[in-house]
Amino acid sequence: MKRYPQYKIKVSSLSDVPFWKKAGAMNLLYVSYGIVIVITVIVSYILGAFESLPFDPQEINLGLMMTPPGSSGHILGTDFMGRDILSRLIIGIQAYFLPGLLSVAIAIIFGTWFGVLAGYWGRGFDTSITYINNLLNSFPRLVLILLMVAAFKPDIYYIMVIIGITNIPVVASLIKGKIQFLKGKFFIEAATALGLKNRVIIFKHILWHNCRSVLIIQATLGMAEAILMETSLSYLGFGVQEPIPSWGNMVQAGANYFMQGKFWPSTAPALAILFTIMGFHLLGDGLNNIFERKQKI
Amino acid sequence: MSEAATKGAHEALVVPQAWYSQYLSWLYNMLHGNFGTSTRSGLPVLREVILVTINTIYLTIGSMFVTLLLAIPIALLSARRGMTLFTWPATIFTYVVSALPVFWLGYIVIYISMHQFGLFPLAFGAMSKKFNWIYFLLPVFVLGIGNGTISEVVRYLRDEMERVFAEDYIRTARAKGASIWKHSFKEGFLIPITEIIASKISFILGGAIVVEQVFNWPGMGRMAWQAAQDRDYPLIMAITLMAAIIVRLGSLIQRVVHIIVNPRASQE
Numbered sequence: 050m051k052r053y054p055q056y057k058i059k060v061s062s063l064s065d066v067p068f069w070k071k072a073g074a075m076n077l078l079y080v081s082y083g084i085v086i087v088i089t090v091i092v093s094y095i096l097g098a099f100e101s102l103p104f105d106p107q108e109i110n111l112g113l114m115m116t117p118p119g120s121s122g123h124i125l126g127t128d129f130m131g132r133d134i135l136s137r138l139i140i141g142i143q144a145y146f147l148p149g150l151l152s153v154a155i156a157i158i159f160g161t162w163f164g165v166l167a168g169y170w171g172r173g174f175d176t177s178i179t180y181i182n183n184l185l186n187s188f189p190r191l192v193l194i195l196l197m198v199a200a201f202k203p204d205i206y207y208i209m210v211i212i213g214i215t216n217i218p219v220v221a222s223l224i225k226g227k228i229q230f231l232k233g234k235f236f237i238e239a240a241t242a243l244g245l246k247n248r249v250i251i252f253k254h255i256l257w258h259n260c261r262s263v264l265i266i267q268a269t270l271g272m273a274e275a276i277l278m279e280t281s282l283s284y285l286g287f288g289v290q291e292p293i294p295s296w297g298n299m300v301q302a303g304a305n306y307f308m309q310g311k312f313w314p315s316t317a318p319a320l321a322i323l324f325t326i327m328g329f330h331l332l333g334d335g336l337n338n339i340f341e342r343k344q345k346i
Numbered sequence: 347m348s349e350a351a352t353k354g355a356h357e358a359l360v361v362p363q364a365w366y367s368q369y370l371s372w373l374y375n376m377l378h379g380n381f382g383t384s385t386r387s388g389l390p391v392l393r394e395v396i397l398v399t400i401n402t403i404y405l406t407i408g409s410m411f412v413t414l415l416l417a418i419p420i421a422l423l424s425a426r427r428g429m430t431l432f433t434w435p436a437t438i439f440t441y442v443v444s445a446l447p448v449f450w451l452g453y454i455v456i457y458i459s460m461h462q463f464g465l466f467p468l469a470f471g472a473m474s475k476k477f478n479w480i481y482f483l484l485p486v487f488v489l490g491i492g493n494g495t496i497s498e499v500v501r502y503l504r505d506e507m508e509r510v511f512a513e514d515y516i517r518t519a520r521a522k523g524a525s526i527w528k529h530s531f532k533e534g535f536l537i538p539i540t541e542i543i544a545s546k547i548s549f550i551l552g553g554a555i556v557v558e559q560v561f562n563w564p565g566m567g568r569m570a571w572q573a574a575q576d577r578d579y580p581l582i583m584a585i586t587l588m589a590a591i592i593v594r595l596g597s598l599i600q601r602v603v604h605i606i607v608n609p610r611a612s613q614e
Contacts, residue, residue: 075429186545187590190566191552195574199582273445277494281556284449285571300450307453308460318451326446329499 076338083269083332086325094319097139104133106140106294127297128314129306136343137294138321144283144295148209149275155213160220161264165251167221168228178225182218190215191281198287205279212278213271220267227260229292240268262340266333273329280322294324372583382580386573391584397565399588402565405485406550406592410543412490413550416440417499418539424500425534426499440497448492448553452560456489472583485561493553495546502542503535510534532607544600548593 098101103124110131118126125134143166162192167174193215201207231237240250254263283297291298294316303315375382381391420440424433508515510530519529555567562568566585571584606613 075434187593188586189548189551189555189589189593191555191588192570192586195555195570196582196586199574199577199579202577222521258466271495280447281449281552284447284556285559287574287588300447304453308457312460315450315453319447323442323445325445327441331441331444334497335499 051206061243061260066162073338076335078338080329081299082328083087083328083335086328087269089331090142090146090268090325091205093139097143102133102139102154103167104136106132106136107133107292112162115306115314117158118313118317125317126229128315129221134299134317136255138318140298141294141296141318141321144205144293144297145276145279146287148205148279149272151206152213153271154210154274155210156216156220156271157264157268159214160217160267161224161256161260163217163221164224165228165256168225168232169255169287178218178221182222185215185240188215190278193213194282195287205282207287208278208282213277216271220264223263223267227263228255231259233256262336266341269329269333269336273326273333276329278321278325349604351490355478356395362445370606372580376587378584381584384573384578384581385548386576386581387580393523394441395569395581395584398564398566399592401563402551402558402567403555403592404482405489405554405563406547408483408486408489409490409493409550412487413493413499414539414543416491417496417503420506421500423505425504425511437497437500440500443491444494444497446492446494448494448556449560451492452485452488452557456560459484477614485557485563488561489550489557492557493546493550495549497535499542499546503538506538507534536607537604540600540603544597548589548597551589551592 081198097229109132110127113121113127113131114129116127116131118124121128123133123135123136128134163174163178167178190212194211197203197208197211200279203211237250237254240254244252258279279288279295280297280300283295284301286298286301288297289295299318300315300322303311303313303318307315372382379392379396383389384391384394387394417440420433420436423430424437425431428438507530510533511526513533516526516530520526551567554565555570557563558565558567559571566588570582570585572578573585
């Protein structure tokens with residue numbers, strides 16, 4: 050996940066002007082592209098889950114190998130076994146969608162929890178989180194995952210749990226920084242003086258009103274990272290295995306034909322990866338520009 | 347495998363049975379400089395890993411330069427002039443490039459170099475006779491462009507530059523007619539660059555695994571891939587440790603640069 054430079058922010062920026070009027074045109078463009086991509090992914094996932102696909106993704110048709118896009122009903126053509134690429138792309142979303150959500154959920158939930166502990170309650174947690182952060186940052190994710198692959202041959206879900214765990218400190222340090230800044234504010238002092246419970250202050254006043262956007266941004270970036278990891282691993286042959294399609298192993302399967310000049314079977318999934326990861330990145334950065342950066346002093 | 351056979355194999359390999367004592371014995375040996383022998387090749391791990399680490403360090407540092415060469419002009423221009431007809435498409439371009447799957451970029455580059463220039467950059471080891479720089483440059487170029495950090499580097503550098511340009515001392519410098527670049531160099535350029543590099547080394551090393559696989563580059567990543575394939579624990583443990591050492595060295599250098607630029611930071 051990304052780290053953004055921490056700015057001092059104005060807390061009381063609640064005004065009557067809706068945010069889309071304050072935001073620049075470019076950021077709105079970023080966010081709308083990102084939302085289009087997210088909706089496309091979700092709709093395709095649902096289509097795939099209910100098996101309403103143009104063709105059966107596993108159906109081998111040796112009469113129609115490597116057809117170019119648009120021929121005989123195959124919108125994106127067929128691969129080296131005559132399987133429909135569009136259907137395989139749609140089914141390939143299943144390889145990362147739920148595992149990616151799992152990794153994002155782990156990173157967000159535990160990250161928030163540790164961040165609150167460190168920011169709200171104290172120095173011991175603070176130093177230990179910095180320590181764990183340094184520890185986890187020292188290992189390249191992919192190397193760590195290869196180590197896990199060598200040790201356990203894990204499922205894609207377990208790999209995503211590892212990615213989620215390695216992202217916990219990022220979220221935790223963001224939330225921690227935010228809380229340490231907010232704690233000096235009068236409204237938190239006032240809430241304490243009014244006798245509100247810590248739980249209410251943390252969940253309502255800190256997390257809901259002030260950390261919402263940070264968490265959403267981190268979730269989109271976490272999803273982008275999960276997709277990147279899944280496709281890289283499947284490309285390397287450690288993620289989703291061949292008869293089941295994944296964008297990574299589709300690129301890999303098309304590689305030999307790529308060198309012969311038949312670009313399409315590996316270009317289609319590669320472009321799918323490109324547009325999807327770019328969508329999540331742009332969504333995260335655009336939201337960050339609109340909600341976080343504009344408020345800097 | 348029956349229990350007796352497992353026990354026999356453990357005794358033959360002189361390893362303790364319980365996982366914690368296995369780990370402790372590995373740790374003890376590691377601290378004494380003995381990383382064990384590879385279960386696949388039977389060779390001592392440390393020597394092999396150090397040999398391939400050097401190749402990976404070439405690749406990583408070279409690709410970092412490529413990334414910076416692309417990112418710095420875009421970041422400086424967009425920090426100085428805002429979004430113009432050049433910087434806006436350039437920013438979009440960095441996003442596209444950052445999302446590009448690096449293996450596919452590798453295929454494109456290999457295809458172009460094969461068909462347009464008649465090169466076959468497939469074997470790094472087989473080029474001992476006539477060392478052609480293009481073999482070396484292609485993976486560096488691919489990893490530098492496709493490691494997925496360009497948009498972040500641009501973004502971070504631009505934000506920091508903008509922040510520094512808004513500082514009072516830059517306004518004073520401008521009022522004096524002095525060079526803004528010179529005054530903002532340390533805080534707005536040197537520190538952010540070292541920071542972002544130090545935090546992205548681990549990411550680039552991860553990308554190196556994929557690129558080494560595409561280009562058959564005999565580096566750490568390819569060895570890690572092979573070790574994961576063979577479940578060669580001593581090897582992959584040593585590689586992971588070596589990768590962590592590289593990352594920590596990067597952040598050590600970052601701290602040193604930070605303290606040289608800003609001596610107050612050494613008090614912390």
